[in-house]
Amino acid sequence: MSLISEKEFQELAGFNNEVSVSIFIPTERAGKDVLEEKSKTHLKSLWKEIKNKLEKKEVSKDKIEKLDEPIQELLNDKGFWRHQSDGLAIYVAEDFFRKFTLPLKFDTHYYINREFYLKPLVPLFSGDGRFYLLSLQVENVEFFEASKYSITPVKIDDLTPARLEDTVGYDYEEKSLQQKSSASSMGQQAMHGHAGADRERKNEIFRFFRAVDQGLHSLLQEEKLPLLVACQDYLFPIYKEANTYDNLYPEAVTGNPKDTDMLGLHQRAWETIEPLFEKQKRDKLNQFHDQNGKTAVSIHDILPGVHQGKVDTLFLDRNAEIWGTYNEDKMKVDIQEGQRNGNFSLMNWAARNVLNQGGNVFLLDEEQMPENSSKMNAIFRYS
Template sequence: MSMINEQDFKQLSNYKNETCVSIFIPTQRAGKEVLEEKNKKHLHSEWTEVKKKLKEKNIDDKIIDKIGKPIQELIDNRDFWRHQSDGLAIFSSEDFFENYTVPVNFEAYHYISQEFYIKPLVPAMNGDGKFNILAIQLEDVKFYEATKYSIMPVEVDDLTPSRLEERVGFDYKEKALQFRTQGEGGEKTQFHGHGGSERDDRVEIKQFFRAVDQGLKDHLNREKLPLVVYCQDYLFPIYQDANTYNHLVEEVIQGNPNDSDMLGIHQKALEIAEPFLNENRDEKKEKYKELSQTENTTSAVSDIISAVHQGKVDTLFIENRAEVWGKYNKDKMEVSFSENQENGNISLLNLAAKKTIEMGGKVYLVEHEFMPQKKSKMNALLRF
């Protein structure tokens, strides 16, 4: 299982070859579809269609076999299909292969060109779409950096105690404590154990949580991202009391983090964090509307492509599930359009998205009805 990160994205974005194949399929995490191998059959169907098109393009059979070998190995790997998220992205050429499991429900799509089609993954690179996850128990601390599309564990053992006993001393017998929550009548959590009074137990847990809070403080304050906590419900009020970080999300993922794998942790955290992830996008949309009658915005695709290559684009809005075919002449800075992908035409939306990210801009995939200027499939907010 592999999830996309910035280094992977740059590698895909810069890769060139005579024949590059990109395949996207929706997948299911569990249930009847997984048991019936629907995901596996879906990839088989897409690869069959791609192979047919490669033959129609007179691609050498040996190259087709090299491209298809790792794809067929995935199709035949039964264990691989037991660990899926919402979408699978595959990138293959005769000397390159990567696949990424991501929490994005792709529409089935494939793309054959001299470059990879990375537009569906572009939002994962938006810094404002990032957040942190702290999965904490009295005997374990895990920390993750995440986006809407990815999750990455971060090693924090050198920053925080990894368990309560490291902070308050090994004479504290955490396993001897039992906790139960009185659900009726709003009564508070009761602490029962052999290590001391309820108040002492709370003090020691708070000591541990304060040590975690202080250990993560410098790391968290570098980017000031939303922090989502995953812990058992009786612990969260104590963590809130110990917390000094200003961007702690007030809603907790309730439960034992050990009951979820990394994808499950990401899914639960995303449900809480998602409202925070669209704030910058919405601000940029409003800015576009405010400046729509000025030279600081454009919805002309040809102008946008040229502006992107000059590093003039601050924010690019691309209509999701849309496409614009054509070619771009870098030397003449000219765009030519076509109705299809034939004769060497490429996705101009894919080109603009890649180049905008490369030049330090932001890219948002937006449904048609939410585009700032709906008459065009691309809108750009330019740098001043």
């Protein structure tokens, strides 16, 4: 279930056209509203309003018709409207159309400018809430890239053994059964042999897990995200011993992974690892208050810092907007009251660039902002 990838985000962030339209509407997962296609009706009504706005902006009739074509196709797609999440984001321009069904509850909103509006997508990427998930069974290994809102299988067949037999040979189960049979027939003497069999079994699993660890090594090192393991209780201590990856999460998703589907596994995985990312946000908020010379609350200081790649963390008031322009040559900010021809959302510009630079962006309610006299706060990587 990949909702929106970093590659897709980069595509949207780099897009620029004479007329680019971003649309956000809340949707429902099930119930009467789905049956009655309320979300479809909502989009249809909003799109009519957008077309009127485009006409007032003196966009040509031909261009509006080209923008209209994919929207009409979407409105007529009955199957699409039966399978929704919490929110729908649409990005449309001439010869460009993308739609994303997302577990984010949007306020109804649209944005018309040269660039696309990405600020509402920040929760999908904020705080770098991404992690690796390794599902371990002795008979099966699966690997995923995940975040709070998504889980995507990653093919690792060419990197790791798929099951224990691939590492220790196909006689391990037969040997285990023989040893158990021997233990039951030979009494106390065989109990020592059974303990030895347990040690041998553990060693076999250890060798299997070490092979998995080594096979994943190059993949894990690409981004060094936290690695969360899902496995039965008795297996996790063995994997921890076999593991050589520095960013292994110290707790596991317990229980047999085969007892749930991918979405159930994802839910349990997020419940397990969420404290890590909540701690990261708290740490950033605390860092803001502790960093005297490396913080800023004025947009006139923050945007040049964003431009220079100096911003480590950006805090934005989720319900606010700042309109204006930024002159990159002069590194000068000009703030204006409301949207007008030639200006753009400075919050959107800042969020897009900080995420592209590998920084953190958090959307907060006004009262949660570190310094809530400003709609934008920042922590710099350096002064």
